[in-house]
Amino acid sequence: MNREYRYGDAVRLLGGTDPAIKKLDTLLGLGTLGLWDLVDAKNELIRLGNDLLGRWREWRSGDDWRSRTERIEAAHEILVITSLFEAVDGLRLPFTDDDLRLVKRTAGALTPKRRGKLQDNVRIVLDGLEVPPCPSPQRPYEDVRADIVTFYEGLAHNMLSVLKGVAGWDELTSHGEEQIIMEVGMALPGLALARYEDGYRRLAGDVPEFALWAQMTEHQATRASLAGLERVLAGMTAGKVLPVELEALRRTQQNALACAVAETGDVPVGMRLPTLEEAYLPQRFRAGEVLSGRDNPSMESWWKDKPVREDLPSFLAACLTRSAAGRTPLIVLGQPGAGKSVLTKILGARLPTAFFPVLVPLREVSANADVQEQIEDAIYHATGEKLRWPALARSAGNALPVLILDGFDELLQATGVRQSDYLGKVERFQEREAAAGRTVAVIVTSRTAVFHCAQPSTSTIVTRLEPFDEDQIGRWLRVWNKTNSSYFNRLGVKPFTLALALAHRDLAEQPLLLLMLALYDADDNALGKAAPGLGQGELYEQLIISFVKRELKKGRCPTDELDDRAELELQRLGFVAFSMLNRRSQWATSVQVSDDLGALRQDLREPGFSTPASPGEQTFGRFFFIYEAKAARDADVVRAYEFLHATFGEFLIARLVKSLLTEMVSMPRRILTETLDDSLLRSLLSWATLSSRAPAVVFLAELAKMGQDADRWHALVRRLFKRLNAQTDVDLPNYRPRIASPAERYAYYSANLLVLAVTTAEQVPASDLLPGLEDLPTEWKRYFYLWQSQFVGEEWAAQLRMVTSTPKVSSDDLVLRMNPAISGEEAAGELPTGGIGPLTVFTRTYVDLTSPGDESA
Template identity: 30%
Template sequence: MIVGAGLAPAEAAISAVWGWIDQKKEAHGLLGAALDKVSDRILDTGLLKRHELVVAAHTALAMSAFFEVIAESPIGTALTEAGISDREKLLLAGAPLDIVDHTIQSLYRLEVPIPSAVTPFAQNRENIAAWATLMAEDVSRFVHSVLYDELYDEDSDDDVNPEQQLRESKQFGTQAQQRVGAATEALYRSSYLDFAAKVPEFKIWADLVEHAGTQSALARMEQLLSATVKELPAHRDLAAIVRRLDQATLRGPVLDAATDGYGTGVTFPSLEELFVDPRCKSISFGKGGSPIGDDTFWQINVSETGDLGTVLARHFSSARATTQPLLLLGHPGAGKSLVTKVLAARLPDWGFPTVRVPLRHVEANATIAVQIQQALDASTHNRVSWHDLVEQTADRIRVVLLDGLDELLQAGTGQHADYLHQVVEFQRTEAALDRPVAVVVTSRTLVVDRLSLPSGIPLIRLEEFDTNRIKEWVRRWNLAQADPASPTMPVNFALRYFKLAAQPLLLLLLTLYRTTHEHTQKTVELSSARLYENLITDYARREVSKKSSRRLDGGEYDSAVETQIRTLAIAAFGMFNRGRQDITEADLTVDLQSLEEPQTAPTGERVLGEFFFIHTPEAREVSSIRRSYEFLHATFGEYLVARHIVDELHEAAHSAFSGRRRQEPRADMLLALLSHQPLAIQTPILRFLDDRLETLDQREIETIRDTLDLLLRNHRRRGMTHAYTKYAPQEPDTLRTLTCYVANLVLLRIRRAFGRTGVATKTLFPGSDPMDTWRSVVDLWRAGLDEQGYHAMLTAVDLVDGEHVAREGLRGSVTRLQHLHHARLRGDHALVSQLRLAHIVGGNSVYIVQRGSPATRMREWVDYFRAWTAAAWGEPDGIPPLALALPPKLPSGTPAPTSESDVLRRTASLLIAFSGEVSHQHAPALTSWLNELRAHALTWRDADLARQLHRAADIATARTQGTAEPGDRPQDRSTAWETILAVHCHKIEDNGESEPVFEGIPVLPGITR
């Protein structure tokens, strides 16, 4: 029954429901014995079957707890005393089909909450209580219908009083249903803990395994999961081959460094020695969530951090692991790729054979299965086939680690916003073939809002190091320095720069910097940008010293160092403009020649020297060696791009303002470099630009600002020809060239160094109609950029009060609502209103507010309300979006404009119509909303409106307390529908001002962005 039963026909299903309720303790005793047998069977089963048994046992455990509580409730008592016979129970199978279908679907298809990576046991207990409450509501509704039919059944037993039973069963209201939920949770908890004593998975989910302090290289996860599987006998196991290679990576140095250890004599520890398990936060993605890329989302929605090893162990042992990917997020340098390397080596291959797929090294537009095979070919030298690996490990759960989705987005020419949906489909196909796969995908947090996320997908975000982890990391680093003469890292130095040391990559760079600059005065302050600058400058100096055949004097030496850094910057631009994470030596050589840069190495020798942040993979082709270069981490390239842009802005400003008269800036290099990709696709470049610009003095800032103004004003007359036309990192495209150049000029001009409140449109585009010019520019972006670039611009630029172009636009996914966001950025309020209504009526509730004056915020809210009311009629629980959206606060005593007051009066009438129908879980939010709105009415001294809202609040409060009968309402639906139409048709007079584009804010529960 526990593991094999599917959905029965309606008659058997209803009979089974009665069986659960009627049999009481006897049924639950039988279930307990069955669970004991299952627990014994689980311990002696292969991982895949074991996984299925564990999930089935958990479901049965929860269902048992629920029906045991129901049997002792007024519902169970009423049915027992009613004496309904088996014949009558089967006769009920002929009840109205909608009642049968609803009950079967609710009781057999309502998913039982189960612990997972993002839902530990403690939280799942709350979910069980909520689930049981909903189940009780469905059972109550069904029993009411049964007793109602019995009341009018002429053949019913004369000794039974159905009317009395029906009256007594009505006492089983909202509060009683909630008591069932609480009692079910308590019984579930007790049974669960008994089961956890026998089944390791239950113990992992409840985090009952003793912790052992700060863990190394996810050893805790390996320990926990090893307890759930039996080690297989030794034989030629393809999974073991892959794991041996992954373990070799774990034992290798944390960096592929030059043998001289960066010229300092340091010894780089192995990844296994140095990796400190980070803290993490976890949550499920919901349609009503805030922008995930925003730190505010994690601060508001996730209060606790967890141990990464424990969270991952919960995930891989849970039912969700093979149905949805786990998305592992982190900021640049947080250690996402290192986590996947450690995971691949630590997951026990006899239970979880693992394949790691670095997405930067596979074909971006290939299917997921092909990408997996390409990764296997590269890592095993074509020794392992994905198909053979799957078939050989059919009794196990395979794990695929897709590392670097953000890099795939940059490298691909196709549309990858739905990549995670492709992963879900891949998992669904594999599961249908009885070959389930768990998938982990990593990505930068900053780009995740450009993706379409499957609802319910588990999210984990790596957190920064705390003080203890910084100390532990430094201790391990120093321990690896076996030579007493080797420089070590003082803990106090790391803690002094806590903001840098809290990020694993920057902690490593800080350590390398300290080993080179032991003599540095302690008064020198470091930022992340300055740290990158110092490290890159150190590299350039070493390269110049190694390559020079003679000692260079001061000026000559400085020039050679700068040339070396420019070569690095051109390499970084070559990668960025090609949408890649690497560049071939041939392409780099052509780029340097096209940009008339001096060559730093003779033909046939390396253009870039070996260094800890430069990889140089080589492939031998017939008689030549094909080299390519890539940075250890993308942030090195991003910093170099930002640095080079500021240098070129200096040059352009000097050409325009150094003489007695202002001249047209000579910006050919800027045009050549900035006309292929919008900088917005890599947000760290923009942040490095901000940091770099803020190091300049005020005079430099002003001349660069004025130079950008000149370039923007003349961009239509400038033409796209320049001195470096041979520089062609992409195929020629005149429209893209102009579009990228203008987009990048706008992004540069709105940097915070030039004004923190934004730039007026008339400053950007002086003339008779600045807004018309601005709108044409925004339309140009949509026409000339690819999807990734266009969406990136929508999230990087904002329009405030129709006048100021500002940095940081919408913080959230723009894929689904791109047309609405485009209209907002253009300042086209009429089109925004039409699109919003279309989206909401189509089922996509939208809740975004803009920056701007109180008047514009109020008008925006009213506009939303018009659209929401038009869509509210189709909501099964009344109007939850309306119940959760508050109007903007205005100063006390501010009179509401007539148009807004009229809308609010109609809204109050509409809310009264719905307040008796809203479900009990939404009623508290509705009550709070009504009281808040009533306070606004009092602020506006509108007593009549306040009374109407007070009336609606009373009705909603009664629903909250369970004292209102479902269906009670003081106004019929036809009148409410007229209200909806009246609100929808209401028009607001245009005061002639352009509408602002608003930024995304955290979205309240129940609201879909």
Template identity: 40%
Template sequence: MRRTYSYNEAVTILGGREHPVIAAMDKLLGGALLAGSLGLWTVLDLFDAKPDFVRLSNDLLTKLSARRRGVSRHTRTQQLHAAHAVLVMTAFFEAYEEQRFAVKLTPQDRELVASYNPWELELPLPSVDRSHEENLALLSRLYGDLADHLLRGVTGLASWDALDDTGQERLRAALGRTAKRAAERYRELLGQFAAEYPEIRFWVAVEDGRATRKALARLEDVLRDTTTDLTPDVRLTELAGVYRGALRRPLVKPAEVPGDVRIPALAEAYVDPRFQVVADVDRAWAPSLLAAWDDVPVRDDLYAYLAGHLTSPRAVSAPLLVLGDPGSGKSVFTEMLAARLPASDFAVVRVELRCAPAGCTLEEQIEHGLRTLLHEQVSWAEFCRTTGGALPVVALDGFDELLQATGVNQTRYLTTIAAFQQRLEDMGRPAVFVVTSRMSVCAGLELPGDTHVVRLMPFDDGQVRAWLDVWNAANRPLPAETVLRYPDLASQPLLLLMLALYDAVDSTFQRDHLRLSRAQLYGRLLARFAEREVTKTAADRSGADLAEDVEFELDRLSVVALAMFNRGVQWVAEHDVTADLAQLLGVDSPQRMKGTRTPLSAGETVLGRFFFVQRTESIREDRTTLRTYEFLHATFGEYLVARFVWNRLTELRRMDEARPKRKVMTDDTELYSVLSFAALTSSKPVLDFLKELAAGSDRDGLFALVAQQLYWRDRSRTSRGTYLPHLLTDSVRDAKYSLNLVVLALVLRGKCYSDELALEVDDWRRLTLFWKSRLPSNEWAGVVLWLWVERDAERHFSVCLNRRERELQAEWLLMAEPYVTLDEVAMTLRDAVTPLASEHGIQVTAALVALMATPVDKCLPALQRLHEADGGGEVFRREFYLRLGTGGNDTELVRLFGLPDVIDDIGVVVEGLLRFHERGGDRALLTFYLSGLSVAGLRPDLLTRARRAAETLGVQLKW
């Protein structure tokens, strides 16, 4: 579907010659309308003698309502699109007619203005991603342009020359009033039109005043008001039944919760999310970056946005991409959307991409979804042909899960969908596509030009309270104030449910939350769910046995988290978890017995037990099942990593206490295995959890142990363990392990001096440079941003953990690094350039330093570097004029850069120009620039020189 229509195209779509009103209009214009020859000369003649044209345009809009029932959803959208184009032009020429001024055209005049044809302009269409005011501003600009074109046409006529000054001014004013009045008339006509067609309100982003309802019920209400009254076929009725059934489904399976807890149904508990939306995206925009959304307003009218988008022409030209964090409700959103769209107008196909066969085409993914839903093989083409006028809406849920299950990069996935939509539209079978994904996997994803990108926002306080109102109506009340103390959990729907389930057993959360650290809360929360899983078996356990089993269950979960952390990924494959469990905990997968089914692997066993561990699977063509897993919220994994590290450290402490005196040190192979693959400084939450776990522990004893391991770091290892999440050289592992030992020492002590770490200044320099040489750049950046090192007169130096928020920018890493490595020369240079860098940034500072060290006769490359540096404009201009006429190649300087704009310090500019003049510079150029400069307030010596130059050049100076 075209994004915009002209007036001529619109009237053709609305009925052409068959429509009685259009036929009457065409007859009135002598056949010019449908012949496409309605030019400006006809317009100017028209409103002098034929105001009936305006009346007929209004009749066309009024009689459109007689055809709004019994047509397909796509046809209705086309009609509304075309009707809006007619409305836009009708408003303008009604306003034109109200001015009642006559313009007479001679035959020569008609030839002069015939080239301009406003009836063929592509007229703007309101967009649901813009506010009502922005849409009106767009129309106002159009009307201003139309009035300007008419004025230019009129001023070239013979009748214009016949007018006196007063008459000409009156005509100008009348055309000016036309643009303003057209915008007013457009609003009036639009209000009348929206009364007949409710979706128009949502195209222009106007709240409909409907009583507040939730769970996207208002979307259903709105779309039922706009229904085309088509009867859905059997398949659509069956699909609607499946989708409506999801509304009655409890949020989690009853078997996963205590018996006396009532779980609300989806329709009861679903809270419409807040969201942001961006349209007309360009290639440079990166939706995966949080900073890209900083200036995008947050909205809370999701139903209105969806009503406007799904009934707009743009919906069938590019996919709608819905982004969110894990646990933010992306999948539930598609379920709600499918349940709320009327089957008479929308044929919804919801496809879970995590379950689609790997490597299949887009069309095959849709057909797999249809087979899953309808339990029969249905081709996409057959489905489209039997929708009976309902517009197909394909919801592809979990693009990120498709990526992680297949391991194949698909940066052109949305482009492929847009091309598929175009082919469908060309065939007369248009379709809407909605794709959901996690934000973090969208880096590099190509976005078609018409794509709308929606980001689902975390819950705010009001939404948390709304959700708890539903929960508390059926269960023991959980106060919102208690929950809101933990925004990381409360702001995500699934994690909020976890808190509610945890508290529902015995109100432990409410009773203890004031004295719980975040780490303690996470520990109890996960232990409660682990205990439920352990006690599902009928084994007779003592209290000690139960505690041991729960601890082991949490250890297995921790290995899952460590598998992600040490591999630097957000999800992990089942086979990797199975291997890690065997290497770290000695948990082997059971062997298959003859005559039995293949037993679950160790990875499947642990990962399939918790609903907050999300599984994604895909089936290859060879029927191999690929499974990957991730936590619904990254914080679970971060806590479990900290927990596992802390447990290994405390276990090593117990071993050290039991160490025979004849042994110099305790075997730290297990701790080395865990801490030699990823730097702890790469995750702030992990460090925060470690600090909380350290509270109340034997800090001094643990610190002494860590310092001891650091002291012996360079010894030859007899074993590096069997744990190998990925291959690294021994030197890289040694670097990461020694770094993590320093970090653990700082977690335990807060601030450490050189003697406590048994490191002299030279030892520290060698150690930090060793880290820099062996760590990946991103991990070294984390070290620079976290470690704060200071020289100390008595104890050489101190080091602590102190994240420098200001220096998070990549360009400041170079400035901060000398303070970590204690590089005296670099520190001195840093101190020297810090004032410049603070004012101008690193790039400009580096260019300035290079320029200052360059003789004036060789300064062109350095000036060029300053000219190209971001933010260096004002600095460059000043340095240019400071060097102009000082002995360099002025001719080449001016040839390359011209004479830049002036700066605030006009004296620098004038003095540079005078030096240029005195050295025989370009007279014409100097004359032009000096004549435009004000010399008021110059130093007396400069003023004298300026007067002398002005006399020579024949320039009148400004005072």
């Protein structure tokens, strides 16, 4: 369809009168638009455009979301074209209207070649009328303004080409030609833009959608709560009285506002968790648009050029008031604990009655069902009524249905890549509904790390929730302290201060982890009473074990068994963390955890506890610091688990390695020297590099310094490395987290022993570590190239960053050390000082030192 006909449609949408439309069709109906047509049409189009834009109360009103949105977007197109015609009308050209019309009258008398060239120039003007789209919530207004400028500049350039065919051009003086070039080529875009911006600002003052799309709203009033979203949208649309069945669903979703901000199980008597309505703060966020199949919003690099914003209510309102909302879903990404599900509950409760929100927790519906079945299933779970979607959507009348699909990542984790085309299914559902006259907007939430499995289409808007800043942490703490002031006073507990929270900022930046810190400190100010300079490993030890003991007490664990049972739970959680590490993943399913625990021969029987569905569920399901993703598949519920913060898992990895090393060095010396059994340690460390999870190594170094066993650990690790080739495959044969060759597993285990060696000693001569079966340079090169050949790219890069080496003075030896930049002794990202460099550099140097003049070595 030619753009001119779409412009005519825009006039019709805004209520242009029949005579005006007929004249417009006459002017534009031939399929060509030359400069002569601008002469004939511009005055009429200027009058018509200004008339329609001035009647904004008529075309903006109306109850139907789709027609209202289309009319508002049509108004933007008319504004762009009208501003152009007004600028053309203001040009000072050395031609009369008759001169311009003469081109049309005499074109037939031109030679075919000259006439074809003139017609081509006319078509250039026509091609220039591809009007840029409306401002959009995911793009800064400055970028849209640049598109408008480019549009006007391109049209001005094309008009200059047409003007060269006007009678009298050849008679112009050079001054006359310069005047035209200045007027059309340079002045016209600026004049048109100034008129456009002036008209846009006027419309933004009258039509809130224009202000929202261009991010011209005042955000301060809507930052405190998403109640601001309700106020913004309620001001745009008239309220509705919903049918009984829809009102029941709305009341159910609104009840969530009075519920606790998180499900944490029992809390001490007198303590109260803030409600969702009290504690929720709109998150900071970034927003972008998928422009090609190469775009990957799960990558940090994709977000670098997208600014952090604080106007979430206005942004969401802008997204829901554009016609694109009925074609493609809005994607909301975030880390575990960032508040994605909380946001969906707020939206389900806060959208005004001009919208009809339906919250669909994807963990509670069948993963294999189609979108319509999932909606109907969610409504049944919420209200107890079995309602068919088409009838429900029709009963909503003119209200726009907004489907909130919470937990796309849970479908992926629980069912695998079979749901990677789920977003395509959602778009096809939207297309079907729009064709049936039931336009529906969709919001989909997912964890950022899992979204790489998705297949978003181009033009999809994606937003990512950002961590709390200092101001948000402080505002949240004020709510927390006010809610529990009587509890604190009664027990003599001090309020949780901002300074204390910022001392553990990595955790406090995530809303759910901030709550975890607050709960921990509320127990006799445990966090505040910690010794100054408390290491992160010590904090995690106290934090995690306190929550584990709290859960055990709820299960009526005998007091005299509490410490032992807590230690057992922590060790199991360490095995779970290894399930994730060894699968190169941040999550694991309950089936995978159960298989691993069985293969590792871990006894899961717990006296006094009812038998859970699986060992994996028993290990994971009851801890607040673990995120559970679940999806219904056929008759089963498939569960996957992830730590709320990746460093929790990395601490538990380090803690389990520490426990295994401590247990091995605690054996009687005769057993240790004669029958050293490293099967469990070898099984865990033969599938992935510890260096790929650098915080785990840093935690291990801290744990080594905290205890008195570092020297004994180091001696054990050296012995294990030296006897690597003296043993056959001694790991546990049934533990297979993934497919890997014997050479690969040998490479991983030996590399991890190297990491353990430099973690438990300040420096390690290579001669003290290697088996000594060949001369040292040859043996070192064999291990070096073995690791390089077996590790995937990032693992190899991580190993190079973790361990540094330098030639030993006056000796054919190497000194190996843990990179001080990683251990925190130097600023991260800087090269270590004192002559220590990356492993590759000093491998080459070392070879050169032992083979003078041999460049090939």
